[in-house]
Amino acid sequence: MYSLTSNETRHAESLAEIKNCPALAARWSEGEIARPLSAIFAGDYRDEWEGVEFGDRMIECSLRFNELGAFWYTLDERPDLPGIKGEFSLINFHDALRSSDPGPRWGTTDFHREFLGQLCPIDRTPRSGAGVQTYLRLQEDVPELEIWYSDIANIGNPPYPPGFIRLDINYCQYLDALILTKGTFGWQYLFAEQSLGGGEFSEIARYLENMLQVFPELFPAHDYSSLLPRLEARL
Numbered sequence: 278m279y280s281l282t283s284n285e286t287r288h289a290e291s292l293a294e295i296k297n298c299p300a301l302a303a304r305w306s307e308g309e310i311a312r313p314l315s316a317i318f319a320g321d322y323r324d325e326w327e328g329v330e331f332g333d334r335m336i337e338c339s340l341r342f343n344e345l346g347a348f349w350y351t352l353d354e355r356p357d358l359p360g361i362k363g364e365f366s367l368i369n370f371h372d373a374l375r376s377s378d379p380g381p382r383w384g385t386t387d388f389h390r391e392f393l394g395q396l397c398p399i400d401r402t403p404r405s406g407a408g409v410q411t412y413l414r415l416q417e418d419v420p421e422l423e424i425w426y427s428d429i430a431n432i433g434n435p436p437y438p439p440g441f442i443r444l445d446i447n448y449c450q451y452l453d454a455l456i457l458t459k460g461t462f463g464w465q466y467l468f469a470e471q472s473l474g475g476g477e478f479s480e481i482a483r484y485l486e487n488m489l490q491v492f493p494e495l496f497p498a499h500d501y502s503s504l505l506p507r508l509e510a511r512l
Contacts, residue, residue: 279310284338284452288345288367291456298495300358301349304404308343311369319415322374325394328417335422338449344368347460348404351491359487365460366401367452373397378410379427389438396425399448400455411465413448421447426465430477444468457499461488467507474512482512 281289295303314336320327331339346366351358376398384390396412414423424444432442446454446468458464463481466473473482485508493501 281310282337282341285310285340285342287456288340288342288452291459292345292347294496294498295347295349295459300351300355300491300495302352303347303349305347305349306344306366308345308369310341311343312371313341314339314370317370317374319374319397323394326374326415329415329422330417332421335448338452339370340367340452342367342369343372346401346404348402349459358491359483361461361484361487361491362405363458363460363462363464363484364402364405364407365455366403367399367455368401370397370399373399373413379412384438386436388436392437392441399424400451407462409462409465411444411451424448424451426469432469432471442469442471445470457492457501457504458488459492459496461485464488466511467504472511473508482508 289307292305292307295301296305314331319329344366346364348364350362351360374397378398379393379396384393395414395416397415398410399413400411402409408429410427412425412427414425416422424446425441426444427441429440431439433439444451444465454464454468462484463478464485466478466481467485473485489501489505489508492499
């Protein structure tokens with residue numbers, strides 16, 4: 278019989294908050310415990326990842342679930358609550374490293390192909406089909422592995438391929454933010470250099486505004502004050 282780590286317990290409790298919230302409809306998955314990150318070596322999956330190291334802090338905060346995820350939305354029965362939707366799907370690193378997504382084949386330049394070949398999916402949206410994902414960029418000899426977000430939107434800057442934007446948080450901070458946001462669509466933009474003031478991002482901006490309006494009521498155990506200035510800076 279296994280026991281959960283402290284961070285696994287936090288995320289299981291966060292999923293339970295979604296499942297037990299009467300204002301939300303949700304579909305979820307809480308898989309079995311699988312291989313720990315401490316027993317996973319990126320070079321065993323691709324030769325070009327030889328030498329990539331996972332830091333001690335990242336290993337400590339990582340989750341061993343096969344999958345932990347939910348797709349949820351606010352119920353129409355609560356007309357006082359504005360509409361919000363969200364999804365997350367965290368997968369075990371063993372499965373993530375075996376994934377061919379996105380793969381270098383989609384690159385149009387040598388740099389694009391190299392960059393895309395470094396990406397490993399860590400958070401997906403399989404239940405809604407929203408087409409957004411978060412990746413860990415696997416590089417040798419870097420102080421901390423980067424987090425990148427992919428969206429079907431006009432984001433990103435050269436020389437990187439369109440549709441990808443770097444987040445200003447690390448893996449452990451990503452997991453912490455996920456507990457707060459519960460995967461509200463577009464929450465990753467709160468940690469990226471991206472304006473949400475244009476029409477293309479109006480729905481995302483509305484979801485985030487609604488999240489910060491109602492989540493303090495729905496999930497009173499959490500403090501959302503740190504997210505408000507991030508949203509204001511992007512509107």
